[in-house]
Amino acid sequence: MSLPPIEPVEPMAHLAGLNPEQLAAVTAPDGPLLVLAGAGTGKTRVLTCRLAHLLVTGRVRPGEVLAVTFTNKAAREMAERVERLIDRSVQGMWLGTFHAMGVRMLRAHAELVGLEPSFTILDTDDQLRLSKQVIQAAGLDERRWPARGLLALIQRWKDKGWTPERVPEAELSDFALGRGRELYAAYQERLRTLNACDFGDLLLHGLELLTARPELLERYQRRFRAILVDEYQDTNVAQYLWLRLLAQGHRNITCVGDDDQSIYSWRGAEVGNILRFEQDFPGASVIRLERNYRSTGHILGAAAGLIAHNRARHGKTLWTEGEAGEPVRVAGLWDEEEEARWVVQEIEALQRRGEPLASIAVLVRAGFQTRAFEERFIQTGLPYRVVGGPRFYERQEIRDAIAYLRLVVQPDDDLAFERIVNLPRRGIGEAALKTLHGAARGSGRSLVRTARELVLTDELPARTRGALARFLDQLDRWRGVLGERSPRAMAELVLEESGYVAMWQAERTPDAQGRLDNLKELAEALEEFEGLGSFLEHVALVVDGAAEAGADVVSVMTLHGAKGLEFDTVFLAGWEEGLFPSQRALDEGGARALEEERRLAYVGLTRARRRCAVSFAANRRLYGQWTTAVPSRFLAELPAEHVEVLHRSPRARPDWELLGDPLPALRPAPFRTRRLAADRVLEGRAEILASRPPAGSRTFRVGERIFHDKFGYGRIEAIDGDKLEIAFEKAGRKKVVDSFVDPA
DNA sequence: GGATTGTGTATTTTT
């Protein structure tokens, strides 16, 4: 008996090449679905294919989809992949981060939570400043109750979905003698006055909307006929509640995640969400993806053996049909420098064998560990890149520039005003600001408005008043030409005329040029936008700087930063007790934290496709102190059959004694002269020189009034080539190089 | 208002 021939159906092309479990997940019928996708099992593929499948089969239209991710990068990738699969735009779909979806909802209904639709989204800096103001206003000792602490607390509460009145009593005891709720409320009040939100609010207010307005909830429930969630193990309570509300009606929710890769509990993620899925959504289907397409057998075996030591997990058994490959190598080194030397030497050997550097990564637990590697990379001249670190829009100069633009667009933006009113120095210091604040509080007006009134009175010293008046005039002028110029031209005008660019040009530090480059990059990024307003919205939510991709360099990053990535060869450095697992995590979170550290180790191991090496050092300098380290307990948890130990065996039980007489091959050499440091200083100098305008390149006239960043205002008395003799108002007569001076 | 000295702290990071 022969089956009828299966007609190749073109629209089903997106199903090609899926394995049975993947196919089951992609084509699963309506209803709650949890896809437990182990590392390297095609998680993203399944999610995008399912979305494409829903669309192609006509089960939903694009406008009926809500697809949430955690990062903008993930959202972008998802959009691109789906578009490629269905060969059509995903226009109309709600696809983005939780926060982006939150803003979208909130902009539409801002007035219902006491905001105007034009509300601003604060960055971390602004939040901190606000928190500080709240602490001060409450008359608390800032040393004992630091602003950071309050902010962290508020964030934690928001992650849990608690508005001030809903914070449980039991939570209140530890901060500021139980005044936490009151401070939180004051912070929220300030936000409302500023017509602003912090990141937590984007979800919290959304939650408020959906709970307080049944008709709205119903509207969104009806609208989103399909909800898809990526990285479900990373959701916090607020996000979970958000999803539960929206999915309540039809329960068409697909969550994809891996409990074994939950590594963000410290910022509110609850592994419990994914572990509880079947209780939360009774009748849910659970599909496990266990076939790994990424790593060799040995790497997978090592990772599986390690993670099996965790108790709180769904449990999956990854398998592969690929080759066993090389065992995971474990190397004990004398100290961090030798560790770096060993790793770099291994990388050089790979390079000689033709391996691209871009296929190699060094992963560490904490940021400070990258330094030893950087030094070694510089010494050997091997191209590398430290991934992570402060992101583009978090850089000081970018935030400053954005504050300028915000102030031009939104005249009452007090936080932006405070940030840049005296940057560059204009002689409007703390005292002046205090007077301003006092007057503003009295009248309930914004600082800028208050300033306008104050410059007409005698309340400020003449000098300060003049400076402030000049600054306000500048603001007016910029605002006046706002309509006539492109966002880019506008930014260039403001940054030039304000003296902000000149400030960095005069700065004598090696990174000043980099900052100027970043400013230029910002201006270029502005090209894409119609108006400054839309740019500012974008920048509040979107992270990425222009990561120069494609270069053939070794990547150095933290384990957290490596999540979601993969490399042919991975070096996992610093596997020592106290560092990894981190002592601090253990102290604060006990057994639960240990499991998270172990998941982090698991994430590290499973980043590797073909080769993985783990290293630890016997001695490490922590906070300037040499400490003796004990090899990480995680080393002992790697199954012996998947591991090859170099330089003697720490494997059976990683007690330092068992390593043999402290690694005979490795002699102590902790103290070593650092020629490198000196080289770097020289390099820095060269950069400073290059970044200054060429001497004599500016035309100054005798008698001209100038401003010097250090010495303040003055008048040019004489000119000798690039040297100016200046009578400073405060600092007296001095000779300075013209590049450090600007026209007043 | 700005420079200087002193003190305290020290993971992981996205939005």
Place this chain on the structure above:
DNA sequence: TACACAATCC
């Protein structure tokens, strides 16, 4: 050790 921040001095 190294850095950021706040109190202190000029």
